[in-house]
Every structure is written in C-alpha cells, then in structure tokens.
Amino acid sequence: MSIFDLLAEERIRGALARGELSGLPGEGKPLDLDEDPLIPAEVRMSNRILRNAGYCPSALLALKALAASADAAQAEHLTPAQRIQENLRLLALVQSLEAQGLGRVAAATLARRASSASLPDAPQP
Numbered sequence: 001m002s003i004f005d006l007l008a009e010e011r012i013r014g015a016l017a018r019g020e021l022s023g024l025p026g027e028g029k030p031l032d033l034d035e036d037p038l039i040p041a042e043v044r045m046s047n048r049i050l051r052n053a054g055y056c057p058s059a060l061l062a063l064k065a066l067a068a069s070a071d072a073a074q075a076e077h078l079t080p081a082q083r084i085q086e087n088l089r090l091l092a093l094v095q096s097l098e099a100q101g102l103g104r105v106a107a108a109t110l111a112r113r114a115s116s117a118s119l120p121d122a123p124q125p
Contacts (some may be wrong), residue, residue: 059100066093066106070113 001011015021035044072078073086097106 007054055058059097059102062097062100063102063105065096066090066109067113069093070110 007101009065012015012021029112039047054060073083073090075086078086094106097103
C-alpha cells in the first residue's frame with residue numbers, strides 16, 4: 001500500500017469515528033451502476049439498448065464458458081480421456097481470452113475457481 005492509500009484510509013477511519021459519513025443522502029440504498037457518468041450520454045444510451053435487447057459481449061460469454069469449463073474439468077465423474085478433453089477446451093478458451101487482451105481476467109477467474117473449491121489439480125501458491 002502506498003503512503004497515499006494509508007493516508008486516505010486514516011482519514012476515512014477518522015471521519016467514520018466522528019460520524020461525518022452517516023446520514024448522507026442515499027445511505028443504505030443500492031448504487032445505480034447502470035448509469036456511468038464517465039461514459040458519454042450517447043454511448044450510455046446505445047449500451048442500454050443493447051443490454052435491454054439481451055446482447056452479451058463475446059468476451060463476457062467467453063469468460064462464462066471459461067468458468068463452466070473449469071468446473072467441468074474438475075468434475076469427479078470424468079474419465080481420464082474426458083478430463084483431457086475438458087482441459088484442452090479450457091486451454092483454448094484461455095488462449096482466446098489472451099488474444100482479446102483478457103489474459104489477466106482469465107487467470108483471475110481460474111484462480112478464484114481454484115481457491116473457492118478444493119481443486120485437486122490446482123497449483124498451490
């Protein structure tokens with residue numbers, strides 16, 4: 001953690017202790033994450049239209065397939081040949097995501113799967 005992170009954390013803790021962060025407008029209500037103020041209004045509108053039409057970006061579909069394949073590759077009932085096939089499919093998905101510039105996201109997805117379930121073939125850090 002940098003000195004700026006530590007300073008920010010210290011100031012936040014102090015404000016919490018003094019009660020400066022309680023009773024603010026919107027406290028206890030969920031955040032509206034559909035409206036990102038950093039995205040131009042016309043792009044937000046097109047994103048909303050696509051989302052309402054059921055469009056899902058190919059990268060998100062690939063990440064969902066990666067998670068499903070990781071789970072399938074670790075299933076108890078697989079024969080060795082089926083396990084090899086699932087691992088090859090998993091490798092192809094990871095390579096596809098790396099080609100799209102999402103290698104770190106793919107690695108994080110696999111690491112989260114490995115840590116949340118006791119996977120027998122998962123490398124231990």
